[in-house]
Amino acid sequence: VTQQKTHATDRVAVISFAEEPSNRLKKHVHFLISRGIHVTVVSTTSASWEEFQTVPHLQVTPMRRHEYRHPLNRTEYLLVDVVPGKIMSFAERATETRLGRPLRNPVRSGRRMQRKLSRVVHYRIYNKLYQLVRPRVMSKIARNKLDGLRHTRFHRIIAGDTTAFTLGWHLAKLNPEAIATTSLDEEPYADLPVLPNIPHPVLRTDDQPGRSVS
């Protein structure tokens, strides 16, 4: 375990790509900012960290917009949703003519089938496969789109969930002196004075305590 001297001027990167960060992670971020540590949160959305928006030394970097625009997701959207939808719309318009009127009912049920099939492909097949490559996708987006991440010197890099490991490792390569960990260890900063007026974290009610293996 790498030992490192800690200061109030330390900068910590916290990465969490879960839809909702765990309560443990939110409490830890609260612990860090209440000790004056500069924290950069790389997250899916900034909504999960709204309560801390007035804290000047906390920076939240949302990734959702970039993720939607990633070629993989755009291609899937195009192939699974847009193109079949356009084809069915074209067919529907064709049934509005006198010649196509007899096909109206079959085309309508075909439209319903297409929507259902698109949903099945997206949720049951694509999403499951996408979860496997999502860590790489998010890591690549963060490295390409977020210049600030590349040029900030971090003292500690915390991967808050499994999807965050890949970006955590890349940041660790960029910051060879930093501790790169999944641990939410408070001990290095426990002796720093506590700042007043730091908002309390808003916690989830459905969180499962004690999840340890990432």
Place this chain on the structure above:
Amino acid sequence: MTHRHRRPPRILYLAFFFPPSRASGVYRARATANMLATHGWDVTVLASPLRFLHEVIGSVDEGLAETVDPRIHVERPELNLFAWEKDIRRFSRFRRAMPTLARSLYFLGQRRLFPEHYSSWGFNAVRRALKLHMRKRFDVVLATGNPFASFMAAYLFHKLTGVPYVIDNRDSWTLDLFADAPAHPPKHPVWKWENRILRDASGASFVNEALRSWHAERYPRYADKMMVIPNGWDPDLLSVLTDEVPGADVAFNRPLRFTYLGIISNAQPLEELVSSWETARRHPTLADAELHLYGHLGFFHHGKGVIRDRLGLGGTQATEGAGDNGIHYRGAVSKTDVGRVYEDSDVLVFMAGGAKYVTSGKIFEYMAAGHPIVSVHAPGIAATEVLDGYPLWFNANSLDPQEIAETMIAAGKAARDMTPQLRAAARLHSQKYSREKVLAPLDAKLRAVIGWPIPVANGSPTDSTSAMPMGKP
């Protein structure tokens, strides 16, 4: 005596926690291996990798490693640290690139192969054992749990080679000792594993009668294989203890010194201890008395803060005093130095968590020290069976701080009135729990399994099957 009896019987001992580990169950493993070596066994131990002890759980007592019999051969199969590794730089290339898939595959292995994070150690232990067995045949396998991957390894080794095995339930696998309820849901794969391991085992030992009975009721077909091998105290580690009394020759006017020695964990009644101590200390007998706490805070090097808060210690220093209530945290003591701590104490505080299935290995040492013992635990725990009859036992039989405080005062008075004769009588009670005595039935059992005679100092060897005590010793 047959031809094979001219060589020593060869045993494979699967003990994940083995010195230099300082885990709570390691003393039983150390004593068992030493006893077997002393009794003429050729002992090979498969234990945890050192990296796990040093870097993951951070619980090592190098002094203890020196007390292992040099005739014992120790090997350390690898363990997959997936569940414990926190340093992202140390993750495998696959886990770094595809962490979600790596996680799914890991848990698939847990569900399909063996439901424990230590399972990789168990499989590696089987592989290592097969190599060793091909070079020189093992006669029997003894496996101690936790972790229970050692039971799985013994079972697989038996299936592959036919070598019989005995399991030593140092801890409970399927019973939650603190909740007094099954530790897993009914469909959990652990039940299948326990059933097949008990079915094929030649023997199964438990640390107390309550645990043996619970398992015997659950598996009546295998009840006749089950026996009790209680914990005990190790005379070689407590050689400094004497029958002398601090105030025997001069007036005993100094403040009393109470001591707790052992792991301090969240499962223990810490608030009750602090509250009763502060109440008791107002009594003149305990004026200026001190309570010294020795031992690690928790089983792992993280999570100490909560325990500190519950004890009212505050701060992060390794050892410190808490201020005006006389409670001092003194940090961990090497097992080889605990005798000195007991010798310097006037009263010992026996604090334990859990309910009727909990014995605690510490209580045997406490009795061997021959000082007054104050109980701070729930009524009816298994440890009271062994304390019963100890002449200097002060038990409130309750966790009410006021009642515990009264027993602390009574114990303090007993410490001031102590005589060498009384201490000798107290120590005599502990003699039946010396390791040598409590482990003798295990040696007999192992010899009976392989049909090996028990060596005797004079005369011919005795038939081990007739000497084998079963059930409660």
